[in-house]
Amino acid sequence: MFEKVLVANRSEIAVRIIRACKEMGIKTVAVFSDVDRDALHVRMADEAYHIGPPPARESYLRIDKIIDVAKRSGAEAIHPGYGFLAENAEFAQACEDAGIVFIGPPKESIVAMGSKTVARQTAMKADVPVIPGTLEPLSDEEIFQKAEEIGFPIMLKAVAGGGGKGMRLVKSREELESAVRLARSEAKGAFGDDSLYIEKYIENPRHVEMQILVDRYGNGIYLGERECSIQRRHQKVIEETPSVIMDEELRRRMGEAALRVAKAAGYYSAGTVEFLVDKDRNFYFLEVNTRLQVEHPVTEMVTGIDIVKEMIKIAAGEKLSYTQDDVKMEGASMEFRIYAEDPFNNFMPAPGKITGFRVPGGPGIRVDAGVYEGAVVPMEYDPIVAKLIVWGKDRKEVIERSKRALREFVVRGIKTTIPFHLVVLDDERFVSGDFDTTFVESVLDKLGRGSQEGLELALALAAIAEDQKEYASERVCKEGGMDPWKFFGRKMLMRTCWW
Ligand code: MV4
Numbered sequence: 001m002f003e004k005v006l007v008a009n010r011s012e013i014a015v016r017i018i019r020a021c022k023e024m025g026i027k028t029v030a031v032f033s034d035v036d037r038d039a040l041h042v043r044m045a046d047e048a049y050h051i052g053p054p055p056a057r058e059s060y061l062r063i064d065k066i067i068d069v070a071k072r073s074g075a076e077a078i079h080p081g082y083g084f085l086a087e088n089a090e091f092a093q094a095c096e097d098a099g100i101v102f103i104g105p106p107k108e109s110i111v112a113m114g115s116k117t118v119a120r121q122t123a124m125k126a127d128v129p130v131i132p133g134t135l136e137p138l139s140d141e142e143i144f145q146k147a148e149e150i151g152f153p154i155m156l157k158a159v160a161g162g163g164g165k166g167m168r169l170v171k172s173r174e175e176l177e178s179a180v181r182l183a184r185s186e187a188k189g190a191f192g193d194d195s196l197y198i199e200k201y202i203e204n205p206r207h208v209e210m211q212i213l214v215d216r217y218g219n220g221i222y223l224g225e226r227e228c229s230i231q232r233r234h235q236k237v238i239e240e241t242p243s244v245i246m247d248e249e250l251r252r253r254m255g256e257a258a259l260r261v262a263k264a265a266g267y268y269s270a271g272t273v274e275f276l277v278d279k280d281r282n283f284y285f286l287e288v289n290t291r292l293q294v295e296h297p298v299t300e301m302v303t304g305i306d307i308v309k310e311m312i313k314i315a316a317g318e319k320l321s322y323t324q325d326d327v328k329m330e331g332a333s334m335e336f337r338i339y340a341e342d343p344f345n346n347f348m349p350a351p352g353k354i355t356g357f358r359v360p361g362g363p364g365i366r367v368d369a370g371v372y373e374g375a376v377v378p379m380e381y382d383p384i385v386a387k388l389i390v391w392g393k394d395r396k397e398v399i400e401r402s403k404r405a406l407r408e409f410v411v412r413g414i415k416t417t418i419p420f421h422l423v424v425l426d427d428e429r430f431v432s433g434d435f436d437t438t439f440v441e442s443v444l445d446k447l448g449r450g451s452q453e454g455l456e457l458a459l460a461l462a463a464i465a466e467d468q469k470e471y472a473s474e475r476v477c478k479e480g481g482m483d484p485w486k487f488f489g490r491k492m493l494m495r496t497c498w499w
Pocket residue numbers: 131155162163164165167199200201202203205206207228229231234276286287437438
């Protein structure tokens with residue numbers, strides 16, 4: 001096993017990886033930019049090295065500097081976390097060239113799955129259903145022709161895309177020409193590659209993904225699914241497992257399909273195979289995420305398997321320590337992403353100093369935070385502050401426990417998505433499990449799309465339901481400019497919060 005690992009990331013995921021290393025007796029090396037000098041991941045690592053100014057391009061994305069730190073510190077391996085260099089084949093190559101282990105999949109798999117058409121070909125070869133469409137990048141002429149064959153509506157997608165970036169719904173022939181032009185220029189700008197392909201449009205799908213672990217010797221297991229349909233603009237908001245649409249048989253078929261794709265791609269490490277699921281519970285391969293994902297903890301909560309430790313062990317050349325029969329899903333889990341964003345103002349980033357931070361506790365609660373009281377959330381990076389992960393014996397207990405925990409969660413000084421989660425937990429469609437990928441937009445519609453009225457309604461829901469007195473008084477008075485005495489009643493405000 002490695003003696004020292006460099007963590008090429010920041011915030012909660014760097015902290016998560018450092019924790020796994022500590023439990024494995026591995027020394028850790030952090031890297032940080034100017035604004036992260038006092039960050040939690042820097043404080044928790046055994047050593048920390050400055051790598052540059054705040055913009056990621058000049059720090060967390062600097063392959064040369066990170067490799068240099070690994071050499072200077074004597075780290076034998078680098079964990080990239082998610083984002084930044086996690087799916088960068090050039091970085092995996094640079095690690096190899098420097099004699100450092102990249103804790104992730106082989107670079108060939110990163111390249112192959114990075115091309116969405118190659119990924120589709122791979123899935124097809126593996127006998128996994130793909131969305132009807134093309135398997136090659138297309139010229140404009142070919143797009144016009146294929147669109148007619150497939151039939152509108154269609155999705156125009158960037159070959160180099162993924163995660164919803166560079167994607168366009170085209171409802172009719174009339175829209176196609178300008179859509180192609182726009183999609184190409186978007187793709188060129190975002191990925192430096194304007195190649196496009198098309199797919200049949202699947203209406204109101206659910207987004208279900210399968211977690212897999214594969215070692216270097218071809219042993220693979222699936223750890224069950226994550227339901228990720230609660231998203232806004234392709235940014236996941238809440239993830240859960242199991243998915244309410246899943247049963248044993250569908251899980252087995254989807255899990256085995258995911259492992260076949262991995263095998264066909266020569267994949268090892270932790271990975272995720274994404275599927276779209278239609279109303280009739282047909283599933284279609286979407287793409288492969290060749291990295292540790294933000295939402296991996298919900299899978300850890302129900303399987304008891306530490307995905308980060310397994311990933312490190314696989315990178316070190318160990319055999320998988322579990323067989324498929326060892327994998328048992330127990331209970332249910334949800335993850336709530338706590339972002340420094342204002343959910344009542346179009347999820348506007350709200351970086352700043354955290355003046356108060358108190359995390360929930362008690363049965364079934366896990367908090368993966370990247371901050372502490374007094375820390376500053378810089379504006380340069382993804383504004384994730386923490387993840388609240390909740391376990392319960394069933395989905396109902398998870399929902400009740402989550403409400404309790406979100407109400408316990410105190411983050412002061414910055415706006416966060418906590419109240420938005422409370423609104424979702426009060427939505428009967430969410431509670432019944434009857435939702436798809438359009439759910440978040442419909443909640444925002446219900447709330448009046450970030451209007452003052454919507455804010456008040458949301459805060460009222462969050463506050464009236466339980467003792468969010470301080471939340472109500474402080475937030476509603478200061479930001480809503482309203483009279484909380486009138487709104488919530490004298491009695492409620494008289495009872496003071498213990499914090
Ligand atoms: C689709 C689709 C419908 N039909 N592809 C969005 C994320 C990216 N990974 C793929 N996405 C979609 N691809 C076809 N052929 C609908 C979406 C989609 C979506 C998927 C998952 C979660 C949320 C979504 C929100 C809008 C659209």
